[in-house]
Amino acid sequence: MVVVRRRWFQAPWEFREAFLVTAMVIVAGFFVEYLGAGGGIPLLHLPVNAIALVIFALMVLGAGLAFRNSAVVQWLGGIPLGLALIFAIAVLSLIGGIVPQGDAVAGSLSAMLRINQIFSSWPFFLTVLFFLANLGLGLSWKLFPFSMKNLQFILFHAGFWLALSCGIFGSTDLQRFVVPIEIGKANNLGYSMNSDTPQQLPFSIFLQNFSLEEYPPQLLLYDPQNDKLLVERSQAIIQVRKGVTASWKGVEVEVVDYLSYALRGSDGEPQAADRKAGMPFAKVRISSGGAPFEAWISTGSPMLKPEAADLGGILLIMVPGSPKSFNSAVSIQGENGEQKTATLGVNQPLSFSGWKLYQMGYDEKMGKWSQLSLIEVIRDPWLPAVYLGLFMIMAGNILFFWNGIKHSEVA
Amino acid sequence: MVIDFNTAAILAMVCWTIGSLLDLLSRKSAALKLPAFLIAFGGTMVMVAYIAIYWSFLGRPPLRTLGETRLWYAALIPLAGFLVEYRWKISWLKYYCMALAGFFLVINLLHPEVFDKTLMPALQSPWFIPHVVVYLVGYVLLAASSVAALHNVSLQLRSKKNDAGETAAHYLALLGFVLLTFGLIFGALWAKEAWGHYWTWDPKETWAFLSWLAYLGYLHAFRYKIDRGKLQWYLALSFIVLLVCWFGVNYLPSAQNSVHTYTQS
Ligand code: HEM
Numbered sequence: 001m002v003v004v005r006r007r008w009f010q011a012p013w014e015f016r017e018a019f020l021v022t023a024m025v026i027v028a029g030f031f032v033e034y035l036g037a038g039g040g041i042p043l044l045h046l047p048v049n050a051i052a053l054v055i056f057a058l059m060v061l062g063a064g065l066a067f068r069n070s071a072v073v074q075w076l077g078g079i080p081l082g083l084a085l086i087f088a089i090a091v092l093s094l095i096g097g098i099v100p101q102g103d104a105v106a107g108s109l110s111a112m113l114r115i116n117q118i119f120s121s122w123p124f125f126l127t128v129l130f131f132l133a134n135l136g137l138g139l140s141w142k143l144f145p146f147s148m149k150n151l152q153f154i155l156f157h158a159g160f161w162l163a164l165s166c167g168i169f170g171s172t173d174l175q176r177f178v179v180p181i182e183i184g185k186a187n188n189l190g191y192s193m194n195s196d197t198p199q200q201l202p203f204s205i206f207l208q209n210f211s212l213e214e215y216p217p218q219l220l221l222y223d224p225q226n227d228k229l230l231v232e233r234s235q236a237i238i239q240v241r242k243g244v245t246a247s248w249k250g251v252e253v254e255v256v257d258y259l260s261y262a263l264r265g266s267d268g269e270p271q272a273a274d275r276k277a278g279m280p281f282a283k284v285r286i287s288s289g290g291a292p293f294e295a296w297i298s299t300g301s302p303m304l305k306p307e308a309a310d311l312g313g314i315l316l317i318m319v320p321g322s323p324k325s326f327n328s329a330v331s332i333q334g335e336n337g338e339q340k341t342a343t344l345g346v347n348q349p350l351s352f353s354g355w356k357l358y359q360m361g362y363d364e365k366m367g368k369w370s371q372l373s374l375i376e377v378i379r380d381p382w383l384p385a386v387y388l389g390l391f392m393i394m395a396g397n398i399l400f401f402w403n404g405i406k407h408s409e410v411a
Numbered sequence: 412m413v414i415d416f417n418t419a420a421i422l423a424m425v426c427w428t429i430g431s432l433l434d435l436l437s438r439k440s441a442a443l444k445l446p447a448f449l450i451a452f453g454g455t456m457v458m459v460a461y462i463a464i465y466w467s468f469l470g471r472p473p474l475r476t477l478g479e480t481r482l483w484y485a486a487l488i489p490l491a492g493f494l495v496e497y498r499w500k501i502s503w504l505k506y507y508c509m510a511l512a513g514f515f516l517v518i519n520l521l522h523p524e525v526f527d528k529t530l531m532p533a534l535q536s537p538w539f540i541p542h543v544v545v546y547l548v549g550y551v552l553l554a555a556s557s558v559a560a561l562h563n564v565s566l567q568l569r570s571k572k573n574d575a576g577e578t579a580a581h582y583l584a585l586l587g588f589v590l591l592t593f594g595l596i597f598g599a600l601w602a603k604e605a606w607g608h609y610w611t612w613d614p615k616e617t618w619a620f621l622s623w624l625a626y627l628g629y630l631h632a633f634r635y636k637i638d639r640g641k642l643q644w645y646l647a648l649s650f651i652v653l654l655v656c657w658f659g660v661n662y663l664p665s666a667q668n669s670v671h672t673y674t675q676s
Contacts, residue, residue, distance in 0.1 A: 079635040083628055090624045097617035119612050167610065176607060215529045237527050322529050346532035347605050358607050378607045386609065390596050401589045404582065 013075040018084035025130055026088060029123025030113050038114040041125045043172045046381060053169045060133050064140025077137025085131045092124050120171075128168055135161050152399040159392025162385055170382025178360060179375045181207040186333075190377055203352060205375060208329040212368040215321030216240050217280045217299050219255075221248055222308070222315045230314070240282050240318060250288055251311060257283035262298075270296055276369070282318055284309060302366050320367060328359055328373040344375065355379045416523070419461040420485075420516040426454025427489065427509040434502070451509065452493065458486035458512075471530045474543045477658070478519050483547050484554075485512040485519075491555040491583075499579050507558040538601035542594060546619075549590030553626070553653055556583035560646035567640055577639050580646050588626040595623055615656075622652045 009017060033040075044052060067073040075081060096118040104116035114121035139157050142150040177190025177199055188204035216239040221230040230248070238246045242258045261278030262270040270281040279301040285294045288311050299320045300306030308315040331341040332352050342350050344359040351357075356378050363370040430451025437443035462482055465473050473479040489512050492505030559580035566573050598619070599609040610616065629645055 079631050083631055083635075086624055086628045086631070090621055090628075093617050093621055093624070096612055097614055097621060101612065174608070239528065323532060324529070325532050325535070347536040349604060349607075356607070360607075376607055380608070383603075383609075390599065393592065394596055397589055397592050401586070404585045404589070 011071055013071070013080075015080045015084070017075070018081040019087075021081070022084040022088045022127070022130070025126050026092070026123045029121065029126040032122040032126075033114050034112055036122075038112045038121075040114055040117060040120045041122060044169075046173050049169045049172060053165055056129075056132070057136065057165075060136035061140045064137040065144060068141060073137065077134055077141065081130075081134050082138070085127060085134055088127045089124075089131060092118055092127060125168070128164065132161060132165055152396050152403065155392045155396030155399065159389045159394075159396060161389070163389030163393065166382045166385040166389065170380070170386070173381050175379045177201065177377050179205055179377055181205055181328075181330075181373055181375060183207050183210055183371050183373075201355075201377065203332050203334045203355070205357070206331045206333070207373055208331065210326070210328050210362060210370060210373040212326040212362065212370065213324045214368060215324050216260075217282075217318045217321050219244075219246055219253060219282075219284075220317055220319055221251070221311075222317045223313075224315060225313070239321070240280070251316075252287045253316060254285045255282050256285050256294065263304075270298070279304065280318065280320070284316065286311065286316065288312075302369050323367075326359065326362060328375060330357075330375070332357070354381070414461060414464060416461070416465075417520065419457055420520055423454040423457040423461075423485070424513050424516060426450050426457065427513060430454060431506050431509060434506075448493075451489070451505070454509070455486055455489045455493075455512075458482065458516075462486060469528050471528065472540060474540070474547075475530065475534065476527075478522065480543070480547060481515040481519050484551060485515040487547065487551045488512045488515075488554060491551050495555065495559075495579055495583070499575060501559075501575055501579050503562060504555060504559055504579065507562065508555060511554060511558065533605045536601055536605060538597055538604070542597040542601055545590050545597060546594035549587050549594055550653060550657070551587075552583050552590065553587035553622075554650065556580050556587055557647055557650035557653070559583060560643040561650075563640075563643040564647050567643065572640070577643060580643060581633065581639070584626055584629055584646055588623075588630060591619075591623050591626065595619055618652075618656045622649070622656050625649045625652050 006014075063073060064077060095115060099110070099115055099118070101116060101118070104111040110116050118124055135157055139154065139161065142153050142157075177192050179187050179190050179201070181187045184207070186204045186206040188201045189198035190201050191198050219238045219240055222228070223230055238244060240255055240258055242255055244255045246253045259270055259272055259278075259281045261273050261275050262281040263273040263278055265271040270283075272278070279299055281296055281298045283294060283296050285292055286309060295309040296307065297309050297316060297318050298304075298307045299318050306317065308317045325345060327343050327345040327348075329341075329343050330350075331339065332350075333339055334353055338353060340350070340352055344350055344357060346359050349356050349358045358376040358378065359373070360376040361374040363372040366372075430447050430449075430453075433443050433447035433450065437447050462473060465482070473482060488508045489505060492508030495504045496502050556579075559576055563573050563576045563580060566576070598616070602611070603609040626649065629642065629649065632642060632645070633639070
């Protein structure tokens with residue numbers, strides 16, 4: 001039997017041509033990157049990037065509609081090229097998922113080819129452009145003439161087109177700055193990673209208060225000779241509360257009293273104190289072989305040393321719990337007089353005239369005594385378009401789930 | 412706690428083993444069919460009960476560490492197997508599923524974790540549970556799909572064809588893809604609220620995107636009428652990407668500055 005094999009570039013084009021062209025796109029991208037010494041793609045800002053994107057979209061739609069019978073255009077908008085491009089994006093993401101992203105030695109091959117910042121490199125950008133062209137051509141054929149039957153296809157593919165194109169083209173307009181503020185002061189200067197000079201913001205933030213709540217402190221055994229914490233694997237971490245008991249090899253500990261905010265009084269006994277000054281104190285009863293004894297231990301604070309109980313060479317210590325929540329009470333004053341007072345927390349950002357404010361951090365050395373709050377401010381004018389795309393994909397997803405199940409009834 | 416992990420894990424594995432053996436014997440005597448199912452299902456119920464007890468003990472959902480998510484896989488993967496048997500009358504998938512669940516439990520037995528009841532602020536979000544649960548179920552279905560595909564590949568190597576098995580692998584992959592898509596988008600919406608940007612090409616995000624792309628590729632290849640038999644290889648191998656997402660990411664050089672390293676241990 002003679003198997004007739006299609007020769008290279010003999011119509012109709014399919015996978016071989018798709019993978020070849022895609023490989024050429026990537027190689028060309030790396031070549032351009034090399035010529036520009038790893039400078040990456042030019043950073044266009046609004047409105048130039050938006051205009052470029054609209055022109056690109058119109059060209060793709062126009063080409064799809066005008067040349068829908070051309071074999072080459074059909075191939076350009078077909079699944080074989082789509083698969084090759086999906087594969088290409090996967091390979092480039094794989095590089096980005098394995099090679100640490102960030103700074104590399106200037107002049108090294110990795111920096112020249114921008115492998116250390118692959119997602120803003122020419123090969124990635126060119127692949128995305130081809131991906132958008134391929135996806136856009138397919139869309140043009142399903143959009144015109146419109147039919148309800150194509151709804152799922154349109155939601156998925158147009159949603160992805162929007163989210164991907166606006167995410168990539170709009171990434172240059174993303175502004176994010178960190179604003180450090182001390183309690184009782186205001187700041188309108190934002191700092192960013194890639195610049196030493198602070199940026200003047202169109203509003204100023206006044207920090208009324210910063211508060212941090214911790215999980216209960218933990219009891220641990222510490223070996224000062226070897227500077228080692230003695231933690232048993234598979235042991236529950238002991239959170240200090242009144243009445244909690246713990247036992248390690250030969251040591252029994254019971255917490256007989258616990259004060260979350262206390263200081264030693266004039267008689268030496270710990271007494272409840274206010275939240276700002278006090279620190280956790282626990283009265284523990286310890287039996288380890290000999291007669292049981294009681295002792296007060298504390299976590300310490302930036303001002304006062306921690307107190308531990310000596311078990312003959314080994315110390316029973318109390319370490320502060322991890323942060324449970326931290327919040328900044330702020331009032332914001334805009335350039336043109338708008339004002340807002342609110343409390344910021346992790347996962348509780350605040351919107352203010354096109355910006356979003358996030359509780360980012362604090363002075364970690366000071367812990368809950370921190371006088372400083374780090375607030376991140378972010379502006380992303382392209383966000384609504386990206387979100388529209390994401391919601392379209394989710395709508396398509398629901399249809400797909402529904403139809404997939406319905407199909408299986410037939411199968 | 413009323414029951415500790417070692418007891419629950421061993422009890423579940425014993426149930427699965429006895430249930431599977433009885434199920435194999437039930438090919439000879441049909442009366443064993445029901446007890447076999449009840450015992451195997453009981454093993455899964457032990458894990459479900461253990462998760463419930465553990466949840467109330469911790470005072471937060473046990474979804475924070477890798478070890479905790481393995482508990483969910485161990486409970487849910489056999490359930491996927493039972494559902495496939497019920498829906499498509501395919502009985503062999505559940506054996507593989509129970510074996511895979513046992514594998515997850517053994518890892519946890521060998522690497523006991525320090526119980527930590529705390530939940531860092533970034534995880535205290537209404538998105539936390541939907542995001543992780545959708546991903547868990549998605550990965551469970553895709554694992555079942557890969558297992559089905561592996562079985563189909565081994566049949567093909569012995570020159571047998573299994574149409575029902577290929578259909579099952581396909582629909583499991585399709586449902587898994589739907590859930591992966593939701594998981595990815597929920598993650599993006601949550602990241603915007605918690606960290607300020609919806610996508611930062613963090614290694615964990617990148618690998619989640621890669622596994623999504625793998626199944627996107629599968630669905631389009633399927634649509635293009637690529638021979639379904641050949642695609643079984645593809646589905647079986649996609650499991651490797653899933654494994655990297657589950658365990659591997661933390662060990663990659665790029666993970667040094669991941670925001671997701673809280674899942675370590
Ligand atoms: C690379 C560019 C892409 C091309 C050329 C492409 C093309 C196609 C085509 C021609 C179909 C078949 C439609 C039909 O027969 O009605 C299809 C189906 C589908 N596409 Fe795409 N697509 C691409 C990317 C994507 C992306 C990025 C997504 C997800 C957001 C997606 C999701 C889907 C889904 C879910 C189906 C249905 C599959 C099924 O019914 O089994 N596609 N695509």
